[in-house]
Amino acid sequence: MSVTNSKTTINAVEQARRRRAVDKARHSTEMEGGRSSCANRDAQETYVRGEIEVYELIELSQRS
Secondary structure (H helix, E strand, O other), X not given: OXXXXXXXXXXXXXXXXXXXXXXXXXXXXXXXXXXXXXXXXXXHHHHXXXXXXXXXXXXXXXXX
């Protein structure tokens, strides 16, 4: 299975890798007593689905 949009196509393996990276980042934030904003979580999910690249996720995270 692949995820396709106007920017990129990712396969299930890449989507799973992105999911693990996002889950790890969330866990790290929570272990430090924080929590991601709703906007940041939405951006993370967009990244996992392959709709944006990591540099775009970083830009969005810095804005929220």
